[in-house]
Amino acid sequence: MADFPSPMGTASVTADLVVLTVQDNELRVLLVRRGIEPHRGAWALPGGFVLADEDLDAAAVRELREETGLTAPVGHLEQLASYGAPGRDPRGRVVTVAYLALLPHLPAPVAGSDAEGAAWVALPVGELAFDHARILADGVERARAKLEYSPLATAFCPPEFTITELREVYETVWDARLDPRNFHRKVTSTPGFVEPVGRSVAADRGRPAQLFRRGPTHLLHPPMLRPTP
Amino acid sequence: MADFPSPMGTASVTADLVVLTVQDNELRVLLVRRGIEPHRGAWALPGGFVLADEDLDAAAVRELREETGLTAPVGHLEQLASYGAPGRDPRGRVVTVAYLALLPHLPAPVAGSDAEGAAWVALPVGELAFDHARILADGVERARAKLEYSPLATAFCPPEFTITELREVYETVWDARLDPRNFHRKVTSTPGFVEPVGRSVAADRGRPAQLFRRGPTHLLHPPMLRPTP
DNA sequence: GCAAAAGTGTTCGTACTACACCCATGA
DNA sequence: TCATGGGTGTAGTACGAACACTTTTGC
Numbered sequence: 042m043a044d045f046p047s048p049m050g051t052a053s054v055t056a057d058l059v060v061l062t063v064q065d066n067e068l069r070v071l072l073v074r075r076g077i078e079p080h081r082g083a084w085a086l087p088g089g090f091v092l093a094d095e096d097l098d099a100a101a102v103r104e105l106r107e108e109t110g111l112t113a114p115v116g117h118l119e120q121l122a123s124y125g126a127p128g129r130d131p132r133g134r135v136v137t138v139a140y141l142a143l144l145p146h147l148p149a150p151v152a153g154s155d156a157e158g159a160a161w162v163a164l165p166v167g168e169l170a171f172d173h174a175r176i177l178a179d180g181v182e183r184a185r186a187k188l189e190y191s192p193l194a195t196a197f198c199p200p201e202f203t204i205t206e207l208r209e210v211y212e213t214v215w216d217a218r219l220d221p222r223n224f225h226r227k228v229t230s231t232p233g234f235v236e237p238v239g240r241s242v243a244a245d246r247g248r249p250a251q252l253f254r255r256g257p258t259h260l261l262h263p264p265m266l267r268p269t270p
Numbered sequence: 271m272a273d274f275p276s277p278m279g280t281a282s283v284t285a286d287l288v289v290l291t292v293q294d295n296e297l298r299v300l301l302v303r304r305g306i307e308p309h310r311g312a313w314a315l316p317g318g319f320v321l322a323d324e325d326l327d328a329a330a331v332r333e334l335r336e337e338t339g340l341t342a343p344v345g346h347l348e349q350l351a352s353y354g355a356p357g358r359d360p361r362g363r364v365v366t367v368a369y370l371a372l373l374p375h376l377p378a379p380v381a382g383s384d385a386e387g388a389a390w391v392a393l394p395v396g397e398l399a400f401d402h403a404r405i406l407a408d409g410v411e412r413a414r415a416k417l418e419y420s421p422l423a424t425a426f427c428p429p430e431f432t433i434t435e436l437r438e439v440y441e442t443v444w445d446a447r448l449d450p451r452n453f454h455r456k457v458t459s460t461p462g463f464v465e466p467v468g469r470s471v472a473a474d475r476g477r478p479a480q481l482f483r484r485g486p487t488h489l490l491h492p493p494m495l496r497p498t499p
Numbered sequence: 500g501c502a503a504a505a506g507t508g509t510t511c512g513t514a515c516t517a518c519a520c521c522c523a524t525g526a
Numbered sequence: 527t528c529a530t531g532g533g534t535g536t537a538g539t540a541c542g543a544a545c546a547c548t549t550t551t552g553c
Binding site (some may be wrong): 051053056078091093094095096097120121123124125126127134136138 | 280281283320322323324325326349351352353354355356363365367380
Binding site for chain 3 (some may be wrong): 447449451452456470472473474475476477492495
């Protein structure tokens with residue numbers, strides 16, 4: 042820690058995660074049930090303290106791996122915002138750096154050391170510990186906005202996916218209905234968004250769908266447009 | 271500070287500011303020359319420690335007021351990102367929460383207590399202390415992107431401005447040339463972007479320009495488009 | 500063949516681009 | 527009246543919305 046005086050004294054720094062996934066046409070967030078005070082028994086965002094010699098991003102990656110068991114670099118992780126209101130943690134001054142993770146649907150999550158359990162909870166969720174409801178709302182809003190101008194909807198999909206699966210991601214996150222025909226044309230004609238794998242996947246009924254994987258672009262030109270309600 | 275053990279121990283938290291303005295068709299950033307070690311004599315972003323009972327946003331507002339002498343709520347201030355690499359400050363663990371401020375051109379800045387001087391420096395700037403070059407780059411990129419879909423270009427203008435002044439803001443921040451005729455039509459026809467004041471301002475030459483103030487919208491529909499080079 | 504889902508073509512309206520043109524002022 | 531910058535009209539083009547239609551499978 043710092044070996045010099047400052048007006049603040051010092052604070053603890055945590056990395057908290059808004060981990061979103063799409064499952065059964067629902068947007069779900071990974072929550073843990075707190076096993077320790079404060080807010081014991083309440084739902085909270087997963088997260089934990091940043092280690093002494095650890096960068097913020099590294100702490101987020103570590104927490105994500107600990108909570109999900111993820112090893113392969115799938116999905117997407119980015120810094121969301123920081124929250125440091127003086128009274129947000131009754132134990133003292135805690136500043137949290139929140140991260141947003143978008144993942145394809147994964148098997149059951151594992152509980153961390155200080156959590157009694159973890160679960161994928163469909164939105165909207167009820168009460169959350171600390172100011173985590175606000176952090177979650179900011180993360181969801183960020184995710185909704187980013188689907189417009191970035192190809193991050195593919196982060197919610199497995200490595201190979203159909204255009205219909207991608208459209209259902211948009212429809213779920215935006216809570217909107219999109220025209221399947223126009224969506225298909227737009228996605229496949231936006232340079233670098235998706236690339237055809239060359240294989241098809243059989244469906245229960247109807248014509249088999251082509252498989253795609255995510256393309257090289259990080260910015261969509263032109264962007265996807267959210268319907269105006 | 272926290273009265274409980276954590277794996278990290280604790281860190282100092284600072285609020286640093288990327289304060290941008292447009293002056294003489296140049297994008298300029300407010301920098302201070304450091305009067306204390308480390309990096310004494312080097313240019314740095316203005317900022318300082320978050321106080322013990324102070325929210326992060328409040329610290330940013332306070333630092334902005336101390337550095338610029340601003341009292342009226344003009345311009346725009348938003349959180350940018352946080353930076354906490356272990357070695358970024360040689361004095362110890364310091365996590366900084368960076369803020370982005372967009373201001374109209376103001377009189378000469380004032381120096382803070384731990385700074386020998388402050389100045390508006392045109393971009394690109396040279397070497398900066400700590401990791402401030404990275405923070406500045408992130409702030410400039412954020413500003414460039416936000417001009418597309420938000421009316422924040424008006425934050426660079428005085429309360430009443432002409433369409434030409436607004437266009438010069440876009441041209442300066444984007445380093446691009448925009449057609450004056452189409453720009454005028456688009457800005458005045460985008461709902462809520464600008465509102466006519468009803469008065470004109472005399473020019474040295476040519477027809478006087480109408481004065482406008484910023485409108486109520488926080489999101490531009492349709493967005494302004496950066497020319498594709 | 501029929502149902503169902505994937506994918507294509509076509510029409511129409513809106514919005515951007517480029518540039519011709521008019522307007523209002525100072526000298 | 528000329529120069530200069532402010533502001534409008536208009537044709538061509540690109541793209542999204544809506545929807546008719548074709549394709550490919552299982553039963």
